[in-house]
Amino acid sequence: MPPRRRPEATLERALRERHVLVVCGSGGVGKTTTAAALAQHAARGGRNVLVCTIDPSRRLATSLGLNRLSGKPRAIDLSGRRTKSPRGALWAMVLDVKSTFDALVERHTPDAAARKRILDNRFYRHVSAALAGSHEYMAMEKLLELSADPQWDLVVLDTPPTRHALDFLEAPDRLMDFLDTSVLRWFLKPYFAAGRLTLKVATRTGALAVRLADRILGLEFLQDLSEFFLAFEGMYDGFKERATRVHALLRDPASGFVLVAAPAPLALEEALYFHRRLTEKEMPFLAVVVNRVHPDPGRGAAATRGHRRARVPPALASKLVETFREQQTLARVERRAVARLEVDAKETPILVPEFEQDVHDLKGLALFAETILPAARAASNRVRAGAP
Amino acid sequence: MLLDDLLSRRLVVLTGKGGVGKSVVGASLALAARARGKRVLLVEVGAPLEAARLLGGPPSKGRVKEALPGLSTVNLDPATVMDEYVRHVVPVDLLARRVLSSPIYRRFFSAAPGLRELMILGKIMVLEEARARLSRRPAWDVIVVDAPATGHGLAFLKVPLVASRAIPVGPVGHNARRVLKLLRDPGRTGLVVVAVPEEMAVVEALEFQRLAADELEVEPAAAVLNACHERRFSDPEEAEVLRLTAEEARGSLEPGVALPAALRAARRQIRRRRLTRLYRGRLKRGLAAPLASLPFLFRETLEREDLELLAERLEAA
Structure with missing residues (x-):
């Protein structure tokens, strides 16, 4: 199979048509920025878009030029740039793991007493936000909730920066394994369910x-833990049902995955792995975005035939050559790494050049979108030319 | 000197968001400590890029291996450390094996909140307290820990705090409190914040400092700004670059290097250098800890010499 062509067009179409966009990739590759840039582009195109980030360090807020985002969706003002006021709307929020977990408990507990038993459990209070995979699981839970809300045409989810960026796909299973009391109960219940530490030993x-x-x-510790498990008794089916729906949502043709990577060899190796996993899991894959690609200073330069030597002081000339060679090396290393992606994953990546300034405000996000999406570029040119 | 203070502590923990080059900074710091004649252990946690490989030593999966005289590395795997812990608290081999082979144990361990982090930190504490068999002096002078790149560097370090609150009694809570005490002791532990000269990384480094103080009651001991573009062109040379650009000067500097292309490269270098200066300034103003800068290295692959060069920079900071 030849590499997939025109990923820009695929992505653009997805931003117009799909309902859920999951942006994944390892930490530090510009995932949040990419998610925000795509979301604001879709909003400028006329859709009502919500971008949700999980990262507790609130990088999205920085990307949007804000100091803080809350656990509730908040409207972002897109006007004021050189564009006319946008037809759609952009909203942004940060996932609040604890309150999402609480809401999940509320939803699935049969009565107030059971709810109280969990919410008051010491173990739950301290560690629900830190439960292995709970970030990822709550992200999925939130996604399910948001995607069902008719207010949004498109929900863009920025995924947690786990070492293995696809952990979130398995998080529901992991957490359910943990909460699946059947095994642990066998182990704990005879000793703890009845009395406290009486430990009447059966065998x-x-x-x-x-x-x-x-x-x-x-x-x-086990006592607390067993109380915690017992409190979840009866909720298991509800959790399981939600997890099944998350799986279905992620595989839905109205959903799509964007994989974000950095051009360094190691980062692209990870991207390749993610790509393989997404494909194996039959997730609707859209495009790979490779951020901050360093330009090759030799590319596009006029041929240096003629051997006419430039008149530059020798000290400066040698510094210029050194600088040129450094950047050439970097570009070559990156080009090779990207080429491997094309060969092994059969994907033509969307390359985003390194910008002159770091992208951390709406203007930067718009520029980011214009760089990678042809329609964004065209729209911005029309505005510049004063056309309608 | 940044290292004088930092290396007076036995435990040095590096934190920073993914992609800032923590592994490289860790390996360089370990080399710098070694150059001072210290016995160094470099600890990584399930890292894909092994420090041992960077340093040219044997792979150190799970076991302490000497990479260079005076510098050992170990790559800690949470599951292995947990098994070790079980063997330690259940000294009867038959019983320990029964626990380890139990599916409940496996399952519990894979999902139990924070247990992995706690086990890793517990193991680091054991290493910090280790004594040589005969001389009874500490087994390591310096232990450099490359903390896992969670999105939030603090999440890993906060586990003992959360655990000590959630589990007031029993071995888990007891160990959590001991680890917490170690992390909070500025005489024994130094936190190093690693960043790169970019908006997000700098914002996060500053936020880490604030959260570490608020939640963990720990101040970073030092910060490292990695991948800096340093000054290459003097002011008159920068002016000359701009003049030549404006003039659209042509010709070649040497075969394959056209002047316009080299000028473009130079302007990029100057711009990155200015950004480096901007972000370094912001970090310096915002951080209470001393700051070291390491240069961006244009290399196909990093070699030992490159790391030695970075180590020298740390020594000079």
Whole structure:
């Protein structure tokens, strides 16, 4: 299969037509910026767009030129640039893991007493936001909720910066494994469900298991933990049902994945891995965006035939040559790494050149979109030319 | 001197967002400490880019391996560390094996909140407290830890705090409190914030400092600004670059290097250098800790010599 052509057009169309866009990639590759740039472009194009970030360090806020974003969607003012006022609207929010988890508990508990039992559990209070995979799981939960809200034409989800960026796809399973009380209950219930630390021991094996667990983790900890598990009893089916719906949503043809990478060899290696995993999981893949590609200073330069030597002081000349060679090396390393992506993943990546300034405001985001999307470029040219 | 203060502590923990080159800074810091005659251990946590490989030593999966005389590396894998812990608290081999082979144990460990982080930090504490068998002096003078690149550097370090609150009694809570004490002791532990001269990285470094102080009650001991574009052209040379550009000067500097292309490269270098200066200034003003700058290296692959060069820069900071 030849590499997929015209990824820009694919992405542009997705921004006009799809309902959910998941932006993934490893940390530090400009994922948040890419998500925000795509979202604002779709909003300028006339859609009602919500961009949701999970990153607790609130990078999106910086990308949007704001100091703070809250757990609730907040309208971003897109006007004021050289464009006419946009036809659509851009909203942004930061995922609040704890409150999403609380809402999930509310949704699935049968009664107020059960709800209180969980929300008051010491273990839950302290660690629900830190549960392995809870960030990812709550992101999925939130996505399900937001995508069902008719207010948004498009929801752009910026995924958590996990080491393996696809962890979030498995997070629901992991968390459910943990909350699946059937195994742990077998282990814990006989000792904790009835009384507190009375530890009426039914079998010798059981006694041994508890003694070992005490040595390793401590009974108090297990006690809290078992209360926590028991409190979740009966909610498992609800959780499972939500997880199934998340899976369906992610595979839906109205959803799409954008993979963001950096041009460094190591980062592209990771991108290749992500791409493989997305394909294996049959996720609707859209495009790879490679950010901050360094230009080759030799490219597009006039041929240096004629051997006419430039008249430059020798000290400056040698510095100029050194600078040229450095940047040439960097561009070559990146080009090779990107070429591997084309060969191995059969994807033509969208290359975003390094900008003169860091992208951290709306203007920068618009420029970012214009650089990679032909329609954004055309629209901006029309405005510049004063045409309608 | 930045290193005088930093290396007076046995434990040095690097934090920073993904992509700032923490592994490289960690390896360079380890080399700098080694150059001072210290016995150094470089710790990575499930890292894809192994420090050992950077330093030219044998892969150090799970075990402490000497990469160079006086410098060892270890790549800690949470599951292996947890198994080790089980063997330690359950000294009867048969019983320990029973625990380790139990599917419940595996499952519990893979999903239990914070347990991985706690085990890793616990292991680091054990390394910090380790004594040589005969001389009883500390096994390591300096332990450099390349903390996992969570989006939020603090998440990893906060685990012991959360655990000590959530689990007041028992071995887990007890260990969490000991780890917390170690992290909070400025005589034993130094946090190093790593950033690059870019908006997001600098914002995050400053935010990390604030959150570390508020939530963990720890101040960073030092900061490293990695991948800096340093001054190459003097002011008159910069002016000359601009003049030649405006004049559309032609010709070649040497075969394959056309002057217009080289001028373009030079202008880019000057711009990146200015941005570096801008962000360095912002970090300096915002951070209470001393700041070292490391240059951006234009290399196909990083070699030992490159790291030694960075180590010298750290020494000179």
